[in-house]
Amino acid sequence: MTRQRRATLAALMMIAAAFLNGLDAAIVRTLAHGVHPLIIGFFRAFFGLLVLLPWIVTQVDLRASPYRWLHALRAGLKLAALVSLFVAFMHAPLADATAINFSMPIFLILGAWLFLGEQIGIGRILAVLAGFAGIMIIIRPGVTGFDPWLLFALAGAVLTAIIQLMLRRMALNDTTDRLVAWNLLAMAPIGLIVALPVWVTPSPWQLALLALQGGLGALNMTLITRAFGMADASFLAPLDFLRLPIVALLAFLLFGEVATTSTWIGAAIICAAPLALAGGSRLLRRRFDDAP
Template identity: 30%
Template sequence: MQDWLRRLGPNVQGALWLVAGGFIFTSTSAMIRLLSTQIESVQTAFFRAVISLILLLPVIAAGRVKPWESKRIAGHFWRTTMGTVSMVLGFYAVSLLPLADATAIAFSQPLFSVVVAALIAGEKVRWRRWSATIVGFAGVLVMVQPGQGSLQLGALVAVANAATVAVSILLVKRLSGTETPLMILTQFAIFSTLLLALPAIWVWRWPDLFGWMLAVGVALTATVGQYFWVQAFKAGEMSAVAPFEYLRLPFAVFVGWLIWSEVPGIWTYVGAAIVIASALYIAQREAQLARERRRAAVAAGEGVKPPESPAP
C-alpha cells in the first residue's frame, strides 16, 4: 500500500491523506455527538486528553520525547490553554448543532486566522485578504442568520471555537520554531489532562459500555486524523492540498443524514460556499506571497536585487 502511494505525485498523496483524514474527523464528530447524550462536553474532552496521554506513554518511556526538558513550558501552557478551550467549544458545538452545520461554521477558522495574524501577530494584511475575510464572515452570517430569530447557542459556540482554534494555531507556529511536533503533542496531552481534570470531576457522569467505547473511539480517531492531516501537508503543497479539506462537508452531510436523518437547509450550503471560496482565496494568496518571499530570499543570496512584490 505504501509503495503504491509513493508512486503517486506528491500533491495526489497529500490529497488522499487529507480526504481520508477528513472522513476520520467526521467520524470523530459523530462519536462526540453520540457520547454527548451520556456525558458533558468537558468530560468528553477530558477522556480524549487522558487517552491521548496513555497512548503517548510508551513514546515518553522510550525517551523519544522528554517533556520535562522543554525550555518553553510557559509557551506550551498557553498554547494548551487555548487548544483546550477550543476543544471543549468544538465538542459542545457538535452536541448542539446538526453535524453539517457545525462542520460548515468550523470552516471559518482561516478567516479568524487573518484577523489574529493582523491584530496579535502584527502581520501586515492588505486589502485583498481583508476583502476576502469580510466576504467570508458575510458567509458565516448567512449560515447563522442572526436577523431571522434562528441564532442558536450552538452557532455562537461554533463561531467561538473557530476563533480560538485560530489563536491556538498561531501559538503552535510560534512553538514549532524550536519544538518538535511530538513535543508539542505530548505537552498538549499533559497540560490538557491537568486543566480538564477538575471541571470533568465537577460534572462527572459514568457512561455505559457503549459510552466508554465511544470515548476511546474519539481519542483514537482524533489522534489518527491529526496524523493524516500532518502527513497530507508534509506530502503536498498547501495550495494544492488544502481544497480537499472541504470534502468534510459532504461527509458530514452524509453521516448526519445516515444517523440522525438531518438535512441541512439551503442557507447552510450558500453560507458554506461563500466561506470556502473566501478561505481558498486567502490560502492561494498566502501561497503566492510565500513563493515571492522565497524568490526574494534566493535573489538576495545571489546578490541580485529582487523585484518588488505586488501588494496582497
Template identity: 35%
Template sequence: MERLNRSGPFWFIISCCAFASMWVMIRYAARDLHSFEIVFFRNLFGLMFLMPMILRNPGLIRRDRARVHLARATSGFIATMGTFYAVANAPLADTLAINYTAPLFGTLGAVLVLGERVRARRLVALAVGFAGMLLVLRPGSVPMTPGIIAAIISAVSTGYSIVAMRSLVGVDDPRAVAAWTFILILGPSLACALFVWRLPPQSVWGLLIAIGAAAAVGQITLTRAFSLSEASAVLPLDFVRFGLVTAAGVLLFDERYDAFTLAGGALILGSTIYLAFREAQLKRQARRDSQPRG
C-alpha cells in the same frame, strides 16, 4: 518535492475521515455523558494511543518546550471544549461551517497581534468568509443557541491557536506538537469534567476509546500533512470532511439543512482555501526575492 506533495493530501484525507467519525461518535456519546466529560476521555485515551510513539522517541517531548506550547494549548483547550459542546448540541453542518472560520480569525489575529500586512485581495477573501458566516447564522432568523455560541467561541479560539502555532513551525517535530496538545489539556479537561461527572455506562466505553483513537489519528495525520505539503495544496480536500459530516447529520441524526447553510459553508471554506493559497504565493515570492541575483 513531488513525492511530498502527493503524500501530504493522502494524510490530510485520513485526517478528515478521522475527525468526521469522531464528531459522529461525540454526538452518540453525548446522549449519556456531558460533552465536558467526553473531552476528558478524548484527551486521556488519545494520549494513551500516542504513548508508544512518545516512548519510542526519547527526547520528542522536551520539558523546556512546555511553556512554548502553553499558549497554543490554552486556546486549543477552549476550542476543544467549545467544539465538543457544539457538536453535541447544534446541527453538525452549522457547527462545521462556523468551525471553518477559524483561519479567518487567525488571519485577523495575525494582523492585530503580529502586525502582518493584508492587501486588498486578502481583505476581500476575509469579507467573503465572514459573509458566509452571516449566511449560516442569519442573525435574527436563526436562534443563537448555546451550541451555536460555543461553535463561534471555538472558531475564535482556534484562530488564536493558528497565530500561536506560527512560532512553532519549523522548530518542533509535528508529532511533538500533537502530543503536547493532549498532555497540556488533560488536567484542565479533568477539572471541568468533575463538575458534570457521572460514571459512563458500559455501552459508552467503546465510543470513548474510539473517540480518543480518532482524535490521536486525526492530530498526527493533520500535522504530518501540513509538514509534507503547503496548506494551499491540502485545504481544498477539506470538502471531504464537510461532505461526510453533512451526510452524517442527514442520514444518522435526521438533520435538515437549507441552501443558506450549505452556501455559507462553501463561501467560508472557499475563502480559507484562497487565503492559504495566497499566503503560499507570498512566501514563495519572499524566498525568490531573498535569493542573490546574478
C-alpha cells in the same frame, strides 16, 4: 517514492482524516444526551494520550522544550476549543457547526494582523469580509431560525485561531514532536480538573465510544501531520473542506438531518475566501519569481 506518488498518498491521508473528523462529530452527537461535554473533552485527551504515549516516551525529548507554562496555556485553550465544538455538535445541526468551524483562517488573518503585526492588504480584507458574510448566512442572527448553539462553533474557531498564533511563535524555538507531545500531556490533567465538578462515570458503551473517539483523534492528528510532511500545504488545505459533505452525509444517515441551502451557500463563501486569497498569493509569487 516519486513526488507524484507522495502527493497522492498525502491526499489520501487528508481524505481519511476528513472522514475521521466526520466520525468524531457523529460520536459526539451520539453521546449528547448521556455524557457532559467536559467529560468528553477529558476522555478525548486521555485516550489520545494513551495511544501516543509509547511514541512520546521513546521518541520525544520533553525536557528540551524551552516552554512550560505556555504548553499548559495552549493545552487549556485547545481543550476549550474542543469542548466548544462538542457543545455545538450536541445541540446544533452538524453540518452548520462544521461549516462555521471553517471560519478559523479568517480569525487567524485578523489575529496575525492585530497581534503579530503582519501586513493586511485589500485581498485579506476582502477575504475577512467574505468570511464574515458566510458566517452570517449560516447563523442568521436576528431572524427566525437563529440557533444560539452555533455561537459555540464560532467560539471554537476563534480559540483555534489563537492557538495557531501561539504555535507560530513557539515553533520558532521548539520542535513539532515536542509541541504535540506536551499538548497531549498537559490536556489530560487539565481536562480531568475541569470535568470533576460535573463528573458522572460513563457506562461501558459510552466509555467504548469515548475510547474510539480518542483513538480516532490521535490517528487523525498523525495522518494530517504526515500528510503535510509529504506535500505542499497549498495542495492539501482544500481537501480539509471535504469534512463538510462527509459530516452532512453522516448526519443525514445517522440522525436524519438535512443540510439547508443557507448552510451550503454560507459554507461555500467561508471556504472560498481563504482559498482565493491563497491562490492569489501563489499567483503573485509565481509572477514575481518569473520576472526578469
